[in-house]
Amino acid sequence: MGKSESRRRLRLRENLQGYRFLLPWIIGFALFTAAPLAQTFQYSLSNVKVAVTGIELAAIGWQNYTRALFTDPTFVQLLIEYLIETAISVPIILIFSLIIALFLNVPFWGRSIFRTIFFLPVVITSGPVIGELVAQGATSAPQVASSAAVAAFVAQLPALLHEPVQYLLTSFILILWFSGVQILIYLAGLQKIDRFVYEAAAVDGASAWEMFWKITLPSLTTTTLINALYTVITLSHFSENKVIKYIAARIYDVEGGIGYASAMAFLYSLALIVLLVATFMVLRPRVKD
Numbered sequence: 001m002g003k004s005e006s007r008r009r010l011r012l013r014e015n016l017q018g019y020r021f022l023l024p025w026i027i028g029f030a031l032f033t034a035a036p037l038a039q040t041f042q043y044s045l046s047n048v049k050v051a052v053t054g055i056e057l058a059a060i061g062w063q064n065y066t067r068a069l070f071t072d073p074t075f076v077q078l079l080i081e082y083l084i085e086t087a088i089s090v091p092i093i094l095i096f097s098l099i100i101a102l103f104l105n106v107p108f109w110g111r112s113i114f115r116t117i118f119f120l121p122v123v124i125t126s127g128p129v130i131g132e133l134v135a136q137g138a139t140s141a142p143q144v145a146s147s148a149a150v151a152a153f154v155a156q157l158p159a160l161l162h163e164p165v166q167y168l169l170t171s172f173i174l175i176l177w178f179s180g181v182q183i184l185i186y187l188a189g190l191q192k193i194d195r196f197v198y199e200a201a202a203v204d205g206a207s208a209w210e211m212f213w214k215i216t217l218p219s220l221t222t223t224t225l226i227n228a229l230y231t232v233i234t235l236s237h238f239s240e241n242k243v244i245k246y247i248a249a250r251i252y253d254v255e256g257g258i259g260y261a262s263a264m265a266f267l268y269s270l271a272l273i274v275l276l277v278a279t280f281m282v283l284r285p286r287v288k289d
Helices: 002-044 063-071 073-104 111-124 129-135 148-155 159-170 172-177 180-191 195-203 208-219 221-236 242-250 257-283
Strands: 046-051 054-059
Touching (some): 002 046, 002 257, 073 172, 073 221, 073 242, 111 180, 180 221, 195 208, 208 221
């Protein structure tokens, strides 16, 4: 009973410390985001017209939402592709990041230089630079998907997977560019693992492969969860994201305009939340009381 009570107090203290770290974000959200978010939701329930005298709203209920879900096949298709492509991209980014982090965690000459090289794409993909690189085809390899063997393989897949698999094959360079921050987070997690645990396992006769599966990977459970959530959010906010570009283009439509785009933005945010919750439920650490 004493141990259970002390454990609950320790968990409460850790939770309070976590909320202290969240407090700056909560204050920033309340001051700068809550009001615009509420106004955007009001726009999504209205027919918005920009007049000389200002913005005019005419309430239309949930018509913008029903239009996006039931009469706009392009938006629904893009939303499905976004969910599938993200579900494919996240495991690839995590696996690649972990492999590179394992290599960079080994002491060797010039390790800091290689860390900088792998983090450099994070700087490059910021701002309009990535848009120009995508336009010039520097982030894709279309010749891979156009090969006869790959085309035959894709043709055997279900129709729903054709676009996501082709996206993966042609954009794997861009996908791997999103691994810089994840590599650093994995490195931090690897350096927190006690070396004596590996030494004790080696004395007991454990191989390097067994130590990876029984020590390294379980110790990185929380780190993997953080990286997965971060990757989902990064991919979802990417400026070249097809759903975001489609929503931005609909702002200037004669019919719907800002109100319709706001409704699609909320539906897209809902899809993102569902994806984050699913990721958390799959990768969350299982705590045994």
